[in-house]
Amino acid sequence: MAFKVEFHKGIVKIELPDSPSMDDFTKIKKRLEDVEDISVVKVDLRKCSYIQSKVVSNIIALKKMLNEKKAKLILTNVQEGVMQLLEITNLINFVQIEKDFSSYSVDELAEFFIDPEVCDAVSDYIATHYNDEFRNKMFELLNSDDPIFKEYAILTIGKAHDVTALDTIRHALNDEVGNVNKAAILVLGWMGDEESKEEIYSFLESDFIDVAEAAAASIALLSDEDDSHKLGEFLKSPDERLRRIAIQALTLINDDDSYNFLKNHVKNETSEMVRATLAKSLSFYNKAEVADILLDLLKDESLKVREAAASSLIRINAKSKIGDILQRVTDEDSWVGYFAAKAIGELCREKTCSDYLIKVYDRVEQNVKLAIVHALGNIGINCSDFLMGLMSDKNEDIRKEALEAIYKIEKEKAVEMAESALNEDDNWVVRFKAVDILANAKPSGYQDFLRSIYEKENNRYVKEKILSVLEGL
Amino acid sequence: MINSNTVKIKDDEFAELSDLIYKHSGITFTINKKYLLENRLSRRLNELNFNSFKDYLYFLKYDFKGKSELNMMINLVTINETYFLRExxxxxxxxxxxxxxxxxxxxxxxxxxxxxxxxxxxxxxxxxxxxxxxxxxxxxxxxxxxxxxxxxxxxxxxxxxxxxxxxxxxxxxxxxxxxxxxxxxxxxxxxxxxxxxxxxxxxxxxxxxxxxxxxxxxxxxxxxxxxxxxxxxxxxxxxxxxxxxxxxxxxxxxxxxxxxxxxxxxxxxxxxxxxxxxx
The missing domain is CATH 3.40.50.150 (Vaccinia Virus protein VP39)
Incomplete structure (x- = not known):
């Protein structure tokens, strides 16, 4: 069987037969030679369970030809056997590999629903290209005995917002399979089906956490002024998990009533896990007093609550509380210190902050040191001498963070340090960051420099990174 | 959902995490499997209040619970979905x-x-x-x-x-x-x-x-x-x-x-x- 070629707006799609030959490639190259304005050539390998090594060399030649035309080569729908060959021949990073669902029939696409690795992407694709043919297939799957097909048909119909399936989806709330219930709950929320709201409330108590969380999300989408009060009642439940689910739903509603319920509940909640959830939830409200509540929670007896409060401080814009947060950098719990230092990096741009962080640096644990170095880069006040001193620290993460921080403060200096790290640092994590910095800073001659480094580099991650930077050019 | 946002992983974080997984399990995550790590680990990151994979990597490396967390992480990323009478x-x-x-x-x-x-x-x-x-x-x-x-x-x-x-x-x-x-x-x-x-x-x-x-x-x-x-x-x-x-x-x-x-x-x-x- 011969290959097929389709042209569409500068994109050429070539479907190879199951055993592509040298002759196929000669013909393909000939057809492309005279075509102008090609931006992308997609070579579809879905029929090829294996290809000969000679075909691989033809792919390289095709890529070279396309490079000259300033067009990109993408291999699509590559099967495992071919992937293995590309890996053995060290070409896996040389070519771009993608999934191209447009090559498949509706039935073939639906079969992908049972593949956990691609099911979501296929569902998105069908929803984006929803037409009568897809619709008929999804309706057929709605009545399937297989719960996976049913679940994905519901989700896909929901994403396509096909309300003609509303009754069938409502019916799926009674299905015996949790995943089908979850899909139906989510889609009824997306479709704004208020009639189902009462029934969805009953799923808040489901044995399956995914189903209960889906119910919380949909209730929030379908909520009116009464729902915060109704959900507030659940905060009195003796069931800890139900209280956490109710907190999620209230947070998603995010109105004044829900805020008051959550704020008042902080004082009464006995479970540390639920208090930690509250600390996180409150940070999603844009209220000035949240900062004070979180700072109070930093004194909580529970480590989990203190850590949740500290990490939440990063989310809110608590600029007026910088002094209080700074004091927490040296907290006895190093993760509170870590989050406090990160929060300072987000909130403060003053020299007083960077001076304080440098002052306490030697007193804190390693993870806090890393957060401090990161924060110094974000604050942006010049402290290059301190940071450059850290480039000889024995910990590779400190060196990596220092390099990144220097880049944020003084780009030229960072380029110098990155080049020297690529030549001298014995840890690949630091060298990887150095490549990243050169790729972003783009100093003159950096491509040649990276090419020379590529030759002597022995770490595969760094090599791949260099290759991706050079290929991107 | 506030507890299940997908946390995006940066290239350097992905390389470090893949390396860690490879050293402890032999399993390779190539760059086209990035989404798989994001999907399988985001819930865990949210549970730990981390909003980046860098935080999580540092937790694995520097917390005294890092070793047991590493086992948990390997468990989460190696779950192989299957079913009866497959093939x-x-x-x-x-x-x-x-x-x-x-x-x-x-x-x-x-x-x-x-x-x-x-x-x-x-x-x-x-x-x-x-x-x-x-x-x-x-x-x-x-x-x-x-x-x-x-x-x-x-x-x-x-x-x-x-x-x-x-x-x-x-x-x-x-x-x-x-x-x-x-x-x-x-x-x-x-x-x-x-x-x-x-x-x-x-x-x-x-x-x-x-x-x-x-x-x-x-x-x-x-x-x-x-x-x-x-x-x-x-x-x-x-x-x-x-x-x-x-x-x-x-x-x-x-x-x-x-x-x-x-x-x-x-x-x-x-x-x-x-x-x-x-x-």
Whole structure:
């Protein structure tokens, strides 16, 4: 069987037969030679369970030809056997590999629903290209005995917002399979089906956490002024998990009533896990007093609550509380210190902050040191001498963070340090960051420099990174 | 959902995490599997209040709980979704063709290993089909499921499943071997007693000394997660583990081409089997 070629707006799609030959490639190259304005050539390998090594060399030649035309080569729908060959021949990073669902029939696409690795992407694709043919297939799957097909048909119909399936989806709330219930709950929320709201409330108590969380999300989408009060009642439940689910739903509603319920509940909640959830939830409200509540929670007896409060401080814009947060950098719990230092990096741009962080640096644990170095880069006040001193620290993460921080403060200096790290640092994590910095800073001659480094580099991650930077050019 | 936002992973974080996973499991996550790490680990990051993979990497490296968290992380990323009677043509070929042939030649005892068995659907499927063929009364069978993931091994031992494990399974088989209790289907005691489970890493040779010589290995849809070096190492281990003759079944998209020349390949129509033959 011969290959097929389709042209569409500068994109050429070539479907190879199951055993592509040298002759196929000669013909393909000939057809492309005279075509102008090609931006992308997609070579579809879905029929090829294996290809000969000679075909691989033809792919390289095709890529070279396309490079000259300033067009990109993408291999699509590559099967495992071919992937293995590309890996053995060290070409896996040389070519771009993608999934191209447009090559498949509706039935073939639906079969992908049972593949956990691609099911979501296929569902998105069908929803984006929803037409009568897809619709008929999804309706057929709605009545399937297989719960996976049913679940994905519901989700896909929901994403396509096909309300003609509303009754069938409502019916799926009674299905015996949790995943089908979850899909139906989510889609009824997306479709704004208020009639189902009462029934969805009953799923808040489901044995399956995914189903209960889906119910919380949909209730929030379908909520009116009464729902915060109704959900507030659940905060009195003796069931800890139900209280956490109710907190999620209230947070998603995010109105004044829900805020008051959550704020008042902080004082009464006995479970540390639920208090930690509250600390996180409150940070999603844009209220000035949240900062004070979180700072109070930093004194909580529970480590989990203190850590949740500290990490939440990063989310809110608590600029007026910088002094209080700074004091927490040296907290006895190093993760509170870590989050406090990160929060300072987000909130403060003053020299007083960077001076304080440098002052306490030697007193804190390693993870806090890393957060401090990161924060110094974000604050942006010049402290290059301190940071450059850290480039000889024995910990590779400190060196990596220092390099990144220097880049944020003084780009030229960072380029110098990155080049020297690529030549001298014995840890690949630091060298990887150095490549990243050169790729972003783009100093003159950096491509040649990276090419020379590529030759002597022995770490595969760094090599791949260099290759991706050079290929991107 | 405030607890299940997908956290995006940056290139450097991805490289570091992949390296960590590779060193502890042999499993390779290439850049096109980035989304898989994001999907499988985001909930855990949210639970720990981390909003970046960098935070999580530092937790793994610098917290005193890092080692146990590393095990949990490996468990989360190595869950292999499967279902009963998946690619059953290969099991049928073993049960209806290979085992009867070997029995005719006088063999009375068989050892079958399901490598990377996940939650146990594959080894239990083997036991079900041996039972359907009436072979348990004619020979001795030792069926062993192995997985690196402690949690899935424990789930497999319980033998309790939800409907998603029964894609395409005939209801006659489901009703015969499973007892339904609410949402849960529990495998019959008889089948459960036929299968043993072991937690272990296919990359480590110590595992193979615990297992002993085997006649059949099922290792399906697993090698796709290994790089070429790791594949070669695992396949070499399998070769040493197998009796002569011994049979290796891989997933339908997997191949030993350029990985090993030790096995003879046989396409039996509904699938492929790799055979270790005598010299």
């Amino acid at each position: 059953k043509g290969q099991i049928e070929y073993m049960v209806n063709v290979l085992i009867p042939q070997m029995m005719k030649a006088g063999k009375k005892s068989f050892k079958i290993i399901s490598a990377a068995c996940s939650t146990g659907e594959e080894p239990y499927s083997v036991a079900i089909m041996l039972n359907e063929a009436g072979l348990f009364s004619k020979a001795r069978f030792d069926i062993l499921g192995v997985d690196i993931n402690y949690n899935v091994v424990e789930t497999a031992k319980k033998g309790q499943y939800r409907t998603v494990s029964f894609r395409g399974v005939p209801s006659s088989i489901q009703n015969k071997y499973f007892k339904k209790d609410g949402f849960v289907y529990e495998i019959s005691r008889e089948i459960k007693s036929r299968v043993r489970f072991l937690q272990g890493n296919l990359m480590e040779s110590s595992l193979y000394s615990k297992v002993g010589k085997v006649d059949f290995i099922f290792c399906r849809n697993v090698l796709i997660y290994f790089d070429v070096d790791a594949k070669k190492r695992v396949i070499d281990n399998f070769y040493r583990l197998l009796n002569t003759p011994g049979y290796l079944f891989l997933g339908h998209s997997e191949t030993l081409s350029k990985i090993s020349t030790s096995f003879k390949m046989n396409n039996f129509g509904r699938g492929i089997v790799y055979i270790k033959e005598g010299l």
